[in-house]
Amino acid sequence: MEREVAIVGVGWEGFQPTTPHYSYKELIYQAAQKAYHNANVDPRKDIQSFVTVAEDFIEGTSIFDEYTPDQLGAVLKPMHTITGDGLHGLITAYLMIRSGICKIAAVEAHSKASNIKTLSQITHYALDPMLNRPFEFHPDFIAGLEMARFLHEAHITPEDCALVVQKNRRNALENPSAPYGFDYRLEEIQDCQPVAYPLLESHIAQPADGAIVVVLASREIAESLTVEPIWILGVGWCNDMYNLEYRDWGHLPYVTKAAQMAYHQAQIQTPSKKIDFAEVDDLYAYRELMSLVALGLISKHELPDALKMGKFHSTGQLPINLSGGSLGMGNLLEANGLAKLVEAVLQLRGQAGKRQLSFPHIGLVQSWRGIPTSSAAVVILASS
Template identity: 50%
Template sequence: MDKKVAIVGIGTTGFRATTPDVSYRELTYEAATKAYLDAGIEPQEVGAFVATSEDFLEGYSISDEYSPDQLGAVLKSIHTVPGDFIQGLGNGVMLIMSGYADIVVVQGMSKASNMVTKGDLLTFAADPFAWRPLQESPHAIAAMEMNRFLYESGNTIEQCAQVVVKNRRNALLNPRAALGAALELEDVLNADPVAEPLCRLDIAQHADGAVVCVLASQEKVGSLKGNPIWVRDVSWATETNALDSRTWGEAVYMQLAAEKAYRMAGIRTPAKEIDFAELNDEYSYKELQHIEALGLCAWGESGKLSEIGWSERTGEFPVNTAGGCLGCGHLFELDGGQKVLDAVLQLRGQAGELQLKTANTAVAAGWRGVPTTTGAVVVLGN
């Protein structure tokens, strides 16, 4: 990128299964207050705001109009990206690179606990002629993808279960995570089947929470306190949504997003030049599929590597150091926000008990969940 942009502040509420004590407004307000304190700014200094949300998740239409107050964005430039947090981050980067603003705030929020009919909400995303009449569960769509991925790559169900064990254990040490648990491999393999080969524990449970991130131009960074984390590049891609003709084995969308981000960040051998990854693991197999799509190991190798501890915090290439979706929760469009948060904390050396020894360059990657084929990738460095 020809103009440098840094993350200069980040704040979160942490993630919990329910948040009956606060409305969505207070949830974002808490994360925003922490982010502004972290960056040492007042919202008056912010040039533009980017919110990420999706009307059906919020429960009312034109929900973007409800986002300014709790960000301190009243009478300011704000727009909403109906996509993953990392796509919102990309919009924030563009606002700075284009010269529109020096400081930009990016927000993401999940109030999953307020969606009473989550199952219906997901089926409402189904294509009206090709899928809905068949009434096949979104988890079944994921299971078909898992089956094809395992078939083509040679990875196994046991290796997917290993991902669950690792991420839920990492979450035990993460004070922001909702779903820490000391599970054994057998617990995962023996859990009730949902849509075989997926079982209950392969699927991330929903959670509430908010993340707010402050971006600044290189010129501005010098006058701000704190520890800037540089956005080396950000990219996103979407494959066809057609269930009858999409690529079922590989996460092509993530591969394309990563290739573009790496090219622009000047990364040629990601596994060597990147120290760790925070990536979407909404279903256990997604971690393996995304590791391979991000080029962090050879095709078909992620499962074997996971078995020998390669992706553990103490391993050669740590993945989802704070628990990922399986440990923190499925946060809908905030997925990438949780990934960026944990990458930033590691890169700053602020990850507490989860801190890695070497954390200079990270990749964070979000996926928009079933039935989407959208992935967003950001490369971050300290």
């Protein structure tokens, strides 16, 4: 397995329903200075390239890349912004280092969801204007359609999805950065208003603010900076078509393709045996289960029993979303992938506090850009 690029620093700020004390720039700055301290680098002298991720509609500012350099220490340095999840940004920086363009790069993603007063309208605007928007459904209807088909095909129930909610929000209780930790009883999760049946309100990750910065370095630099580089073994990304009409509603082929790309690079033939833990998309509770199947970490028919046996719990055979996931940390919009990546880095470093696993070696991180997208990214990490 190759060890050419490593994560050498992580920093984050926020992960709160609101952050009125900071502007988005100040939120990013707080995360950046922590990441640079963690990596023991000076952004002005040491970091050679910067990648940020943002979506203009979410920011409320066109050409948002203009607004990111100063709070990252990136003024008059090579930098660019891409419209994607934080993991897409991380993969971009990884490729830049692998191709020799730079040796140290920083990646940034953030959410100021609390500043968006019409978030569902912004999401609605991602739908096809001719064929889908005229119905004026709340955009969560897409999750309802997907969940209904997946449950039908996998023979699992909304109660099984409630188990995911219960697990992730309990996990969040052990994560000081997660604002949505709670020890729910199953009946409390199920006794919630439907949003788009079978999707209940309790199945949906609630928005949160936060910023995350990650520093990556080439092997020679990484080993000089830290005794605990976290190696990137494999990366993968994939998009399906946007079209709602032609989707394979019961499966996530784009997650499977992204994972296969990452497994191939990491030389992993049997992921369910190699991966020690995973942080996967759980913007909706059912998506965690769909993603696990798509990632090849479990088969559909094993799923109901695995859920009942607690296979994905912190003490289970394959711990999933120890961070609390998006259900526990909040929906950080384009920063969701990096929030999960931070957890994987902490676990592999042995710095995850009360939720620390015993000597994990390989962790998988997977993200999705949310409805209505079919956009996924996968990163596989290993400890030193």
